[in-house]
Amino acid sequence: MxxxxxxxxxxxxxxxxxxxxxxxxxxxxxxxxxxxxxxxxxxxxxxxxxxxxxxxxxxxxxxxxxxxxxxxxxxxxxxxxxxxxxxxGNCSLSLAMGEPADVVDLFARVENLPRELLREWVGERMTWRTPAEYYTHLERLNLGPNVASFLGHSNVRLAALGKQRCLQREPVTDADKHTMGNHLQEAIEAGYLGMSIDMLPWHRWMGYKYNGASIPSQYAHMDEYRYLAGILRRHGRVMQATPNANRKASTLLLSLLSTGLLRAPLKLSMLASLDFKGNRALGQLPALLCSVINRLGRGNLRFQSLACPFELWSDGYNTPIFEEFHAGARLMNADTRAQRQQLFADPDWRRQFRREWLSVFNRSFHRDLTEMTVVACPDASLVGKTFSDIAADQGCDPVDCLLDLLAEHDQKLRWYSVVANDRPAVLRKILKRPFNQIGFSDAGAHNRNMGFxxxxxxxxxxxxxxxxxxxxxxxxxxxxxxxxxxxxxxxxxxxxxxxxxxxxxxxxxxxxxxxxxxxxxxxxxxxxxxxxxxxxxxxxxxxxxxxxxxxxxxxxxxxxxxxxxxxxxxxxx
Incomplete structure (x- = not known):
């Protein structure tokens, strides 16, 4: 040394x-x-x-x-x-608590890593059972960088309620909340930054019986979030929150947790301040909310920002874009190619996919097939073309073309699009906002889809x-x-x-x-x-x-x- x-x-x-x-x-x-x-x-x-x-x-x-x-x-x-x-420990996911098999299923789809690899990495190493024990474990690792963590709310729900109850949208009892509060209190005393919660429908469970279910944090009611926020507020710790981008009211409800009128403000770090191509209005919402919550409500609200174009790669059906709507999520839930072929052959499912794909409501990612380009495919003649180009060449409807290509090539069809932050001058303006926190790389997640x-x-x-x-x-x-x-x-x-x-x-x-x-x-x-x-x-x-x-x-x-x-x-x- x-x-x-x-x-x-x-x-x-x-x-x-x-x-x-x-x-x-x-x-x-x-x-x-x-x-x-x-x-x-x-x-x-x-x-x-x-x-x-x-x-x-x-x-x-x-x-x-x-x-x-x-x-x-x-x-x-x-x-x-x-x-x-x-x-x-972001987006309600951490290794601090939970049965090893459940933790693997919790991480696999969000990280876009094979479950077998995660079992090898995590399954046999999880000897800890409490937040404090996990931090003791981290101190024994040969860390390269410094590491800090939030306590994942999904993991706390798993430990407090069990897998079956935590994956149902039922009110929890006062005793349940007390148990979760005790876990959070232990984490605070151990030095965790705070707790992360999640409402985003793109984050789903992977595994037997519950495959495709939302991760546990998303089944909580607002009173559960408020209870946990109260504990964080008393100790000056941070809540990291991922709202439901398809339900704008969730962003407002979470933002209100930060207000400091007649109480201490809650430090709330929320996703995300981006210039979405599919919904430009979403880029203005964080500035408006921060102005109201922080200045009028005496809050301490921040939004996380990415300082580069949001480029997204997809392997056939395996894409965060499909997680955003029901027909796409059903395709993502299919474990085998045979199951996916059944969906592609089902006219009712195809009609549902088309209707949801073309809907202008409740979406963050754009669905413009003129902006989605094939970058790898067994049919080399398609590489470099957008799905709209291919549809025009074949004389067919663009959405049908997309589905037919997915059916033919499955995950060997790799495609690309820029989904946000495509206007450099607008991005610089967003990043200059005083209430934006810069550093949202999502590194370690969506490993085949992005790299920031x-x-x-x-x-x-x-x-x-x-x-x-x-x-x-x-x-x-x-x-x-x-x-x-x-x-x-x-x-x-x-x-x-x-x-x-x-x-x-x-x-x-x-x-x-x-x-x-x-x-x-x-x-x-x-x-x-x-x-x-x-x-x-x-x-x-x-x-x-x-x-x-x-x-x-x-x-x-x-x-x-x-x-x-x-x-x-x-x-x-």
Whole structure:
């Protein structure tokens, strides 16, 4: 382990939003000992950051790395892009509680990972049964980045109610709520950030008997959410919430939980502030709600934002777009190709699919077949064409064409579309809103569908190139110190005495080297494909707790063989 480290000649952004200054940083025993000009230390290893930005390591406030962390605690696909802290346990899903088999079924469809792989990663490793025991377990892992977590409401319902009851929309008893409250209280005392809840119909259970059911958090009534929010409010902790995008009233009802009239405000971090192609009005709703709730209602409401185009890849029927409506979800629920063929041959199901596909109500994803392009198919002549192009060539209806191609090629038909954040100037305006939290990469989820691991770098690139969005200093603050302070994390700023979680960025490479998601066959996923993004030479150094873990894209030899990062416990009270 390096005892001392001296970063010299860099342009230092301290994470507070202050203007950058030329300075050196002296690090010893994992902490920053000094920040200033012309520092000297004869025993320190020197990193020359001339021409580069030196900034706090990025905090990704919305990931689903819970399962992957168990077997690959280095989380390389985020750390290589300068992330030094990840926040897990989002969307009501965590590993903190539940029977192992149930937890696998809870994660499989959302993560888009084979159940067999998740059983291998999680099933035999879950020896803990309580939130406190899970945090004790995390402290024993060879963490690469720092890790913090929410307690998943779906897991709490599983533990408190059992599988059958938690997957039914029935009111819970006072005793049930008391049991769930005790689990949450234990998590708060252990240092969890708070609790995550979920109403989004795209998130579904995978497994025998309950396949296709919504995940447990979605069956709760508002009084259950209010009860749990009250506990979080008393302790100053955070609720992460995913509302039902198809029912706008759910967003309003959840937002009202944050108000601070005659009570303490609740810290509420909600998904998501995006510029949806299929529903532009959704992009305006977060700004309106934050203005009303925070200013008039004295609340503490935030919306999470993605700082790059929302690109989505789909494998035949396997797509989040189909999760959004009943006929599509039925197709997703079909376990075998034979079952899917029965649906494709059923005229009643096809009529239902067409009616729901063409409906303009209750949808977030666009369903414009002129904007959906085939990128892989056994019939190579279709690659590069949209479904509308193919329908025109074949002289058939576009929706029928889509269904016929799905029936013929199943998951071998891979297609692509941009579903949100397709207008750069509008995106910069959205990201500039003061109540938006930037860092929603969803890393670890939907592994075959998307890859936003370098989204924070996209924000810095655009901040450096355009003057109608955030400044570079403000962008770095929003990705580091702002998130850390709001969540109660001991990281995110460069100051004497603070943990040395640092990223060194080359602004010249930042302008040229960032790439969108690409497919790789990851040996760590038993050769299965996953989507990852690239940053080339933009990130020169990643330092976690004073130790260089990634230099010029290469990880140190003992990475994942010993701990570098730490479990971060909330400091909010």
């Amino acid at each position: 390096t005892a001392s480290l001296l970063i010299k000649n860099g342009t230092v952004y301290d994470g507070t939003g202050a203007a950058p200054v030329p300075a050196d940083i002296l690090i010893d025993a994992g902490s920053i000992k000094a920040v200033g000009p012309a520092l000297q230390c004869d025993t320190a290893e020197v990193i020359d950051a001339r021409g580069h930005w030196v900034l706090p390591g990025f905090i990704d406030l919305h990931t689903h790395y819970d399962a992957e962390l168990e077997v690959f605690p280095g989380l390389r696909e985020s750390v290589r892009h300068g992330v030094t802290t990840v926040v897990m 691991q370098n989204a924070h770098l996209c924000l810095l690139r655009d901040a450096n190139q355009y003057r109608d969005g955030l400044s570079v200093a403000a962008a770095i603050h929003r990705l580091t110190g702002d998130i850390a302070a709001w969540l109660g994390l001991d990281t995110g700023v460069l100051a004497t005495g603070k943990p040395a979680d640092i990223t060194v960025v080359d602004p010249a490479a930042l302008a040229t080297d960032l790439t969108g998601a690409t497919e790789i066959n990851d040996p760590r996923f038993n050769g299965d494909m996953r989507m990852v993004s690239g940053s080339g030479a933009a990130v020169r150094q990643v330092i976690v707790r004073g130790q260089p873990v990634c230099r010029h894209g290469s990880f140190c030899d003992d990475y994942e063989q010993r701990p570098f990062g730490r479990l971060l416990r909330s400091q909010l009270h």
